[in-house]
Amino acid sequence: MNRNKKHVQPVREAQDWTPWSWQSRTATQQPTYPDAVALATATRELGELPPLVTSWEIIELKRQLAEAQDGKRFLLQGGDCAENFTECNSNLISNRLKVLLQMSLVLVHGLRMPVVRVGRFAGQYAKPRSSDSEVRDGVELPSYRGDIINSPEFTAESRIPDPQRMITAHARSAMTMNFVRALIDGGFADVHHLEYWNLGWVGHSPLADDYQRMVQAVGDAVQFMETLSGGQVGNLNRVDFYTSHEALLLPYEAAQTRQVPRQWGWFNLATHYPWIGMRTAALDGAHVEYMRGLRNPIALKVGPSVTPDQLLRVVDALNPDDEAGHLTLIHRMGAGKIAQALPPLLDAVRREGRRVLWVCDPMHGNTESTANGYKTRRFENIRQEIEHAFDMHRASGTRLGGIHLELTGEDVTECTGGARELTDVDLQRAYRSTVDPRLNYEQALEAAMCIVRKSTQLRTAKA
Numbered sequence: 001m002n003r004n005k006k007h008v009q010p011v012r013e014a015q016d017w018t019p020w021s022w023q024s025r026t027a028t029q030q031p032t033y034p035d036a037v038a039l040a041t042a043t044r045e046l047g048e049l050p051p052l053v054t055s056w057e058i059i060e061l062k063r064q065l066a067e068a069q070d071g072k073r074f075l076l077q078g079g080d081c082a083e084n085f086t087e088c089n090s091n092l093i094s095n096r097l098k099v100l101l102q103m104s105l106v107l108v109h110g111l112r113m114p115v116v117r118v119g120r121f122a123g124q125y126a127k128p129r130s131s132d133s134e135v136r137d138g139v140e141l142p143s144y145r146g147d148i149i150n151s152p153e154f155t156a157e158s159r160i161p162d163p164q165r166m167i168t169a170h171a172r173s174a175m176t177m178n179f180v181r182a183l184i185d186g187g188f189a190d191v192h193h194l195e196y197w198n199l200g201w202v203g204h205s206p207l208a209d210d211y212q213r214m215v216q217a218v219g220d221a222v223q224f225m226e227t228l229s230g231g232q233v234g235n236l237n238r239v240d241f242y243t244s245h246e247a248l249l250l251p252y253e254a255a256q257t258r259q260v261p262r263q264w265g266w267f268n269l270a271t272h273y274p275w276i277g278m279r280t281a282a283l284d285g286a287h288v289e290y291m292r293g294l295r296n297p298i299a300l301k302v303g304p305s306v307t308p309d310q311l312l313r314v315v316d317a318l319n320p321d322d323e324a325g326h327l328t329l330i331h332r333m334g335a336g337k338i339a340q341a342l343p344p345l346l347d348a349v350r351r352e353g354r355r356v357l358w359v360c361d362p363m364h365g366n367t368e369s370t371a372n373g374y375k376t377r378r379f380e381n382i383r384q385e386i387e388h389a390f391d392m393h394r395a396s397g398t399r400l401g402g403i404h405l406e407l408t409g410e411d412v413t414e415c416t417g418g419a420r421e422l423t424d425v426d427l428q429r430a431y432r433s434t435v436d437p438r439l440n441y442e443q444a445l446e447a448a449m450c451i452v453r454k455s456t457q458l459r460t461a462k463a
Contacts, residue, residue, distance in 0.1 A: 013265050017293035019257035022250055027286035029128045029248055029279055031142075031149045031161035039251065042163035046255035051269030052122070052173055053243065055260045055295075061242050061272050062297040064116045066325030068401045069357045074111055075328075075402025076104050077244060077273075077359070078444065079120030081436035082127045084147045088172040093179050095409025096121065097188070099441050101239070103448040110452025116242070120406070122176040123245035123271050125169045126252075127435050128279045144434070148249055152434050166252045173270070177243060184241055244299075247274035250290055257294070265295040275299035275330065278364075281306075283313050292318050299328035301361065304341035308348035315354055328357040330404050334365030335384040338392065346396035359402035360389040362447075367436065374427040376437045379417030383450050390454045403451060406436060407444040418443040 033039045067073045078100055096119070104115040125148035134143045134154070142159040144152045148169040151158035247253045247268070256270040268274055274294070278301040280287040291298050298318060302311060311329075319327040329349070333341045349356060362385035366377045386403070393400040413430045414437035416422045431437075439447065 014293040017289075019254040019266060019290070019293070021293070022254070022286035022290040025284060025286040025289045026282070027250055028282070029145075029277075030250065030286075031145055033161050033163055035163070039163040042166050043251050043255040046166060046170060046252065047258075049167075049170055049256075050174075051256065051258065052170070052177055053269055053272050055263050055267050055269070057242070058267055058272050058296050060240070061116070061118075062325040064114075064240070064325070065297050065328065065357055067114075068116055069324060069355060069399075071113075071399050071401070073114045073116050073401075074107055075116045075118065075357065075359055076100065076107060076448075077118040077120060077402060078103070078405040078407045080124055080408060081406040081433060081438055082146050083121055083124045083172070083176075084152075084434060085125075085168060085172055088175055090179060092408075092410065093121075093176055094183065094188075095441075096407075097180060097183060097241075097409075099407060099409040099444050102441075103444055104239075106445065106448040106452060110449075111455055116402070117239060118242045118244050118273055119180070120244055120404075122173045122180070122243040123169070125172070126246065126248040128246075128248060128277050146248075146435075148252065163251075166249070166255075169252065170256075170270070180241060180243075184239060242272040244273035244275065245271050246277050247271075247287065247291065248277060248280065250286060254290065263295075266293055268294050268296050271296075273297055273299065275301065275328070277301050278303040278332065281314060283310070283317060288314060288317055292320075297326055297328065299330050299359070301364075302329050302331045302345065304333045304337040304365065306341075306345065308344050311345055312348055312352060312354075315349065315356065319354075319356075322355050324355050325357070327355075328359055328402070330359045330361045331389070332361035332364040332404075333385065335362075335381040335388065337365065338385055338388045342389070342392045343396055346392060346398045350396060350398050357401045358393065358398060359404050360386060360400055361404040362386050362389070363404075363406050363436075363439075370424045370427065372424060372428070374414075374424070374431060374437075376424070376427060377415045379415055379422075379439075379443055379446070382415070382439075382443075382447065386447065386450055387454050390458060394458055403447070405439060405444060405447060407439040407441075409441055412438060412440045414438050414440070415443055419446055 064073055068075050079096060100117055100119060104117050107115045126146040129143040129145055131143055133140050136154055141154060141156060144150060148165050149161050253268055253270060257266050257268045259266055274296060275298065276287050276291055281300060300314060315327065331342055362382040363377060366381040366385060367375060369375050389400050411430060412432050413422055413426045414433050416424060419442045
């Protein structure tokens with residue numbers, strides 16, 4: 001491997017690469033489509049549809065992520081574990097956006113730095129599975145792999161992979177992005193009107209008073225600044241907002257990977273910020289091969305079984321020029337494993353001088369099943385992993401620059417604990433996820449407050 005390289009900006013495209021060169025590698029977590037002609041027809045149609053994002057949005061996000069690497073911004077990335085087609089509606093989208101805006105307000109106020117807002121939606125329609133098949137009452141069928149591939153209903157017809165679902169996924173993603181952009185551009189994110197972000201069902205939340213005090217403090221600060229300046233402070237009526245999803249279904253991603261005028265290289269124009277999941281991160285695998293050729297900022301999920309040498313080899317493959325803002329490493333260890341598994345990885349990357357943005361995913365390593373059959377996550381474990389992550393980074397001389405969460409703006413009961421102290425019994429009240437459990441509004445806001453508290457403690461101790 002070529003290590004200890006000078007930090008340079010890349011001036012060339014990836015060598016021996018095309019959007020479809022991944023087909024020569026082993027591609028895991030891919031469906032088996034029964035009709036090759038239908039698959040080719042769908043990918044050809046995808047390649048001719050308008051892009052969902054633009055190259056200049058992608059380049060601007062990469063610039064902001066480079067600032068997050070340098071400790072000048074903090075990344076907030078959150079959204080559904082897996083979107084589904086039936087939930088592409090205005091209330092769900094706006095509620096999800098409200099939660100992320102409220103969390104970003106907490107982080108901006110507490111961390112005293114700008115926040116990069118990235119939604120885990122508008123394309124999060126595919127999910128990796130631990131098994132290719134599922135058995136119920138003695139009947140075995142292909143696993144549900146997300147709405148972009150098949151249907152969750154347990155019937156033979158529903159579980160057949162259908163390439164036309166990729167076209168539907170593109171359309172639903174476009175609708176979601178269009179509505180979010182319309183809200184943002186229309187003043188929905190204006191800090192002069194923080195009441196736009198309120199969710200009606202949480203007025204009685206134990207966190208409501210703390211949040212309202214923060215809102216009042218921000219409002220007073222804005223009014224003070226505008227009184228001094230004699231007019232409105234610029235850029236307070238809108239925010240930048242970006243989208244991300246796991247680049248799991250490779251035919252879908254490759255079909256929307258294009259060159260654009262007046263720019264070199266290739267862009268995945270289905271999302272601003274694609275990532276590789278832990279199950280598809282093999283160095284010689286198809287997903288790493290596909291992602292190494294993109295100009296998008298990209299991310300890699302890192303689990304507790306990864307060794308320092310394995311991680312460094314994949315880092316070298318994905319970011320050979322050590323470009324600032326290009327590569328994010330999202331560690332997802334679990335509260336019980338992070339103290340042992342994370343420090344060797346932090347030390348190895350720091351020792352080699354590689355430029356990466358470190359982000360904590362406290363969700364996926366803390367999944368468990370209850371006695372009554374629900375998959376859940378305990379908020380106490382999520383909180384502990386966040387706090388441990390800050391401690392591990394401080395001890396290693398690295399920086400935790402972001403958080404990655406599965407969350408929703410709906411009144412769900414999927415994760416236990418938090419401000420309302422939800423128990424296993426509460427899960428049956430409003431468990432709606434078809435795949436993984438998500439934080440509800442209160443738990444998501446409490447996670448943001450936890451980040452602020454821990455960061456403030458470390459800052460005070462350092463001072």
